[in-house]
Amino acid sequence: MKAWLLVFALVWGGATAQTALELQVLQRTNQARVERGLGPLQWDPLAYNAALGHAQDMFRRNFFAHQNPDGLGAAERMRAAGVLEVTTGENLASFEGFPSVEIPQRSVSGWMNSPGHRANLLKPDFTHLGVALVRQGRRVMVVQKFIGRPFDPQVRLTPARAERTVLVLSGTASGTVGIFVGNNLYARVNPPISTRLELPPRSEVSFAVFDGRTWWATRNGERGLQLESTLEQTQVPGKQVVFNLPAGAFTLAVGSQPRFWQNISGPVRLELTLPGTLEVLWLGVRRENTVNYSFRIPLTP
Secondary structure (H helix, E strand, O other): OEEEEEEEEEOOOOOOOOOHHHHHHHHHHHHHHHOOOOOOOEEOHHHHHHHHHHHHHHHHHOOOOOOOOOOOOHHHHHHHOOOOEOOEEEEEEEEEOOOHHHHHHHHHHHHHOOHHHHHHHOOOOOOEEEEEEEEEOOEEEEEEEEEOOOOOOOOEEEEEEEEEEEEEEEEEOOOOEEEEEOOEEEEEEOOOEEEEEEEOOOOOEEEEEEOOOOEEEOOOOOOOOEEEEEEEEEEEEEEEEEEEEEEEEEEEEEOOOOEEEEEEEEEEEEEEEEEHHHOEEEEEEEEOOEEEEEEEEEOOO
16 A cells, blocks of 8 residues: 655635545644644635646546646646635645545645645645545545635626736936836836836836935936836726725735735725736735735736
């Protein structure tokens, strides 16, 4: 009889478990957490779908790994399943020759005795879990998919036409030029300057020059800044994004990697129409001078 374990962690509405054995994995996981003063995990149907798909894929293509033969990893599978949360994790286990009734206990015990798996299982930031347990013949695959959901923004996405704004810059400067949106650094460019930069809707832009130690707010013609700038605005496919923020301090960002857009105070309900060319809307929780981006909302059609 054989057993294998694999672990993955990424720091990016309830339904019942699908089988009694999967529910038992959830229960044993929660027992381990509660015994250590941690909150229990809630079942998540999207995480379950991602877990089930990966377990079936490992059987279908005869592999056992966090990365599939196409090069897609755990985070990509979660996004494909519709998971918006950034903080996710994955535990894997494979058994051969054991009866099904033993699999939940063997899985959780094995993970708890493995530092990487144990870290996922006991991670305080995780709030939700999906578990898939799939048997084919003598072999069983078990996949745990963890989610950290600090709040539920109740996101609703619908296709929409949106205005795309591109800032076109050319010129020279005495140093690195910072492009600020709402008094926060959005992008930086080095001279000679020739760039096209997509902006969030209704952005107020200002410039600063970096002297090696600090940023100096600068107007065109000052501190060696000589810029020609134009705005190009076109209508493109996008998304209407409706979501709720609870009480607290939040930051919105856009782009494949988060570029600051604006700070928001909750509680508030927001309705935004954003071009798909911005790629992603990020929701972040702001604490003092740090932002932890919690949700990644795709904007592409």
